[in-house]
Amino acid sequence: MQLIYEKSIPGRSGVKLPASDVPTAGALPSALLRKESAGLPEISELDAVRHFTNLSRRNFSVDTNFYPLGSCTMKYNAKVLENSAALFAPFHPMTALLPGGEEFCQGTMGMLHELGGILAEITGMDEVTTQPLAGAHGEMTGVLLIAAYHAAKGNRAKKRYVVVPDSSHGTNPASAAIAGYEIITIPTAPYGDMDLELFKKAMNDEVAAVMMTCPNTLGLFNPHIKEIADIAHSHDALMYYDGANLNAIMGKVKPGDVGFDVIHVNLHKTFGTPHGGGGPGSGPVGVKKALIPFLPTPRIVKSDNGKLSLQTSNKGNIGRTANFFGNFGVMAKAYAYIIMLGKEGLIQVSEQAVLNANYIKAKLKDWYDLPYDMTCMHECVFSASKQAAQGVHAIDIAKFLIDRGYHPPTVYFPMIVKEAIMIEPTETESKATMDAFIEVMIEAARQAESDPGSFAAMPVTMPVTRLDETKAAREQNVCCLE
Amino acid sequence: MGYCPNTEKEQQEMLSAIGVQSVEGLFAAIPAALRAKSFDLQQGMSEFETYDRMKGVAGKNSSDIxxxxxxxxxxHIIPAAVDHLSGRAEFYTAYTPYQPECSQGTLQALFEYQTAICRLTGLDVSNASLYDGATACAEAAMMSLRVTGRNRILVDACVSPFSREVLKTYLFNLDVEIVEIPPLDGSLDRAELGRLLDATVAGVIVQNPNFFGTVEDFTALADDIHAKGALLIASVYPIALGILKSPGEMGVDIAIGDGQSLGNPLSFGGPSFGFIAAKKSHIRNMPGRIVGETVDKNGKRGFVLTLQAREQHIKRHKATSNICSNQGLCALRGLIFLSTIGxxxxxxxxxxxxxxxxxxxxxxxxxxxxxxxxxxxxxxxxxxxxxxxxxxxxxxxxxxxxxxxxxxxxxxxxxxxxxxxxxxxxxxxxxxxxxxxxxxxxxxxx
Structure with missing residues (x-):
């Protein structure tokens, strides 16, 4: 398909601007002006509509295909959420920051405050900031809160390390490193969780925090989590909860109850907001009481008479983590999702997500290796090692699935599983959809035995076949030259 | 409720396939002592009642200011096509294009977005978006630390106070010194900058137009900054780039900004997107996703995520940034806006x-x-x-x-x-x- 720039015809335009009702201003000095207009497309509105509509048809998406991308919680995104967020489009964030401006923004500020309260209840935390703009942004905010906590105790220089299990999301060590910490990585034991003995050995008073995902990226709930938290706390290290897998445990476990001090929540995973082809997400961060003084500003506080106001003083806290109040539109969707589902609905979400994952696990375990064979939570991790022995790797099975109309599961993550295939069906998929997917996965396993050579050409049904990633990295053509 | 489709009967069939009696049996691995003691939330409601509640929330804000x-x-104006095209569910219910063959729509759109940002800023390379303008400023500062191996940042205090606050937040636990240059009549105090600029400075951050609205030319400044081996970072307002001298024309090394004005509603502060563009020599130090052009097995043009060895999912703690989800859909809105406005x-x-x-x-x-x-x-x-x-x-x-x-x-x-x-x-x-x-x-x- 042509690039939009290749459809450009000089002089064509897509939008008529309003006529000016003011005098023309004198020209700016030429030293301040660009020599030529930026080389943007010159196309009609219909050209643009056809271009982007046709581009959209070159995507798999939740609305068109089963999308069991593990760790990403690709659940159905209810349409009423889109309508709800649109209600807030006209509100300027600066209004709230003007003197006396809070009075005019009680609806939006109230919603953020209430959402924070609901997330605190779901996660067992004492207060939540809604400012972080994505999961990894929440992680960084959380680690900075931990850094501020230690600094306030005079321990900034002493607390140098953050501990992560080797099964963690890459964002955990990356966020801690960006925030100034060195990383200690603990291997996973054969029982599928962070090796408890190695963890005990690694812990010392220089550890600032332990970052855990629970259930972890193998989809397993760590029964030793309280013990791990107790050990961490005995060294004045704080427990960080990566909320990526919260979809498994709503109403079942509250991270705050089992020893976690800081948590981020991915609203775009657990709370039904769409993933947008890579974003926007939203990553609110919850903390226990001891960390409240360090929360980012502006902080929305509610007075006894129910009025919302902004606390902007940044004395002692970590300051702003983003321009304004977070990805408000995403939070409006998550808020609508939560009030619509309510208590019973959210519990049902977790139960059905876990049921669906275990069903797929049960149906496929005779066909694919299951390195950690125990009851999983909301996702299950297979290995294509059996197939790899025939020359058919996880990536080949992924391409087979594409040809059959399925978005592949996450492959090669977690890194501790060779040839990993991580399947997260979510609660919104029907048994019929999963049965069809299971059949195709079994067919892939059979074909890996009978005709392993056939996979190399896949996919054949897409606009392109397998792409040369080495050429892309070598040539670095990341923009179309004029 | 919960958009969970499976009937009681189907659930029973699934449970017997798994070999457990009840759904509760699947949670047996969680010790009783760790179970939630309460879950104090309201009852749910229909989508119609939900929408009414949301209208009530919005109604508590003043809408006629x-x-x-x-x-x-x-x-700014937003052409109707922006909502309709970015509202295609094939775009908004997809995720990061890890599987390029079934994600060419998102990938090509992001390549076109990167191209638009490069052409607007006059620079060589752009990533596929950051969170917002303020965090993009912090990412650019960290990029200059990596490129130069130095640990001092100079910031014109005419840069948005919000961006400067976010910069301080991002860097407070690192051994980095941030020096602010107080404004002189609403503009950069060039004499003071000259006094502070030395071979310890990694990057100098300016904004055009700045927080007071002043438009400046930083061309001469770029030469002085480069002579000391530092990078010039400019935060820019993309609508203004319709007429103003581009960062590239001024010799800027890294341009950043907020993309809200490009087709994204005010929406009480987000979501919008941050953009970052740089000279080609800095591409390996860029944060975030980058889409690159390549060919498939038949020589046909296609697009992939490239230079992923910079990123957290490969490099973990050695990554150039921790960013994973970006603001892809908002960047798409930016591209559609720029394509229709033209x-x-x-x-x-x-x-x-x-x-x-x-x-x-x-x-x-x-x-x-x-x-x-x-x-x-x-x-x-x-x-x-x-x-x-x-x-x-x-x-x-x-x-x-x-x-x-x-x-x-x-x-x-x-x-x-x-x-x-x-x-x-x-x-x-x-x-x-x-x-x-x-x-x-x-x-x-x-």
Missing amino acids: LNFIGGGFYD KTGLAEMATLNRDKAEYAKSRLASISGVKLLHSGPTFNEFTLLLPRSSTPVVSTLLKKGIAAGVPAGEYYNGLENALIVTVTEKRSKSEIDRLAQAIQEVLQCN
């Missing part, structure tokens, strides 16, 4: 903004006792000096339904009388006249 405020977010449209739109602002400037500066902070050129924002503190003036006018501007004294000592006024293409002459009339009346009152 006449906006003359900016501060990083701007009230080459000449963006220049016209920028000119319209400046014409309206110049009219407002002359109207407001002619009010008795009101002056301009400085006489230098501006784009669609400018700073007035009122005869008294601007804070009560703004709060009084807000009660009359006019957001007259941002009181600079809230962010800068010694500028208590200053008022930063924004006028976009959406403000009519009569609305500007109404603002002038209202300010005049308030000033006469006391």
Whole structure:
């Protein structure tokens, strides 16, 4: 398909601007002006509509295909959420920051405050900031809160390390490193969780925090989590909860109850907001009481008479983590999702997500290796090692699935599983959809035995076949030259 | 409820396939002592009641305020096609294009987005978006630390106070020194910068137009900064780039900014997107996703995520950034906006903004006792000096339904009388006249 720039015809335009009702201003000095207009497309509105509509048809998406991308919680995104967020489009964030401006923004500020309260209840935390703009942004905010906590105790220089299990999301060590910490990585034991003995050995008073995902990226709930938290706390290290897998445990476990001090929540995973082809997400961060003084500003506080106001003083806290109040539109969707589902609905979400994952696990375990064979939570991790022995790797099975109309599961993550295939069906998929997917996965396993050579050409049904990633990295053509 | 489709019967079939009696049996691995003791939430409701509740929430905000405020977010026109095309579910219910063959729609759109950002900024490479303009500023600063191996950042205090705060937040636990250069008449104090600039400086951050609205040329500055081995980082306003000299033309190394004004609604502050563009030599130090062009097995053009060895999912703690989810859909809106507005449209739109602002400037500066902070050129924002503190003036006018501007004294000592006024293409002459009339009346009152 042509690039939009290749459809450009000089002089064509897509939008008529309003006529000016003011005098023309004198020209700016030429030293301040660009020599030529930026080389943007010159196309009609219909050209643009056809271009982007046709581009959209070159995507798999939740609305068109089963999308069991593990760790990403690709659940159905209810349409009423889109309508709800649109209600807030006209509100300027600066209004709230003007003197006396809070009075005019009680609806939006109230919603953020209430959402924070609901997330605190779901996660067992004492207060939540809604400012972080994505999961990894929440992680960084959380680690900075931990850094501020230690600094306030005079321990900034002493607390140098953050501990992560080797099964963690890459964002955990990356966020801690960006925030100034060195990383200690603990291997996973054969029982599928962070090796408890190695963890005990690694812990010392220089550890600032332990970052855990629970259930972890193998989809397993760590029964030793309280013990791990107790050990961490005995060294004045704080427990960080990566909320990526919260979809498994709503109403079942509250991270705050089992020893976690800081948590981020991915609203775009657990709370039904769409993933947008890579974003926007939203990553609110919850903390226990001891960390409240360090929360980012502006902080929305509610007075006894129910009025919302902004606390902007940044004395002692970590300051702003983003321009304004977070990805408000995403939070409006998550808020609508939560009030619509309510208590019973959210519990049902977790139960059905876990049921669906275990069903797929049960149906496929005779066909694919299951390195950690125990009851999983909301996702299950297979290995294509059996197939790899025939020359058919996880990536080949992924391409087979594409040809059959399925978005592949996450492959090669977690890194501790060779040839990993991580399947997260979510609660919104029907048994019929999963049965069809299971059949195709079994067919892939059979074909890996009978005709392993056939996979190399896949996919054949897409606009392109397998792409040369080495050429892309070598040539670095990341923009179309004029 | 919960959009969970499976019937009781289907659930029973699934449970027997798994070999457990009940769904609760699947949670047996969680020790009883760790179970939630409470889950104190409201009962759920239908989507119709939900939407009514959401209308109620929105209804508690004032929706009829006449906006003359900016501060990083701007009230611009959004062509209807932006909502409709970005509202295609094939775009908005997909995720990061890890599997390129079934994600060519997102990948090609992001490649076209990167191209638009490169052409707007006059730089060689762009990533596929960051969170917002303020975090992009912090990412650019960290990029300059990596490129130079130094640990000192100079920031013009005319850069948005929000961006500067985020910068401090991001860097507070690192051994990095951030030095702010106080404004001189609403512009960069070049003499002070010259005094501070030495071989320990990694990056110098400026903004154009700056928080006061002042438009500057940093071309000569770029040479001085490069002579010391530092990088020039410029935060820019993409609508202004319809007419203003591009960062590339000025010799800027890294350009950043907020993409809200490109087709994203105000939406109480987000989501928008941050953009970052740089000279090609810095590509391996860029944060975030980058889409690259390549070919498939048959030689056909296609697009993939590239240089992923910079990223957290490969490099973990050695990654150039921790970013994973970005603001892809908002960047797509930016691309659709720029494609429909087009080459000449963006220049016209920028000119319209400046014409309206110049009219407002002359109207407001002619009010008795009101002056301009400085006489230098501006784009669609400018700073007035009122005869008294601007804070009560703004709060009084807000009660009359006019957001007259941002009181600079809230962010800068010694500028208590200053008022930063924004006028976009959406403000009519009569609305500007109404603002002038209202300010005049308030000033006469006391």
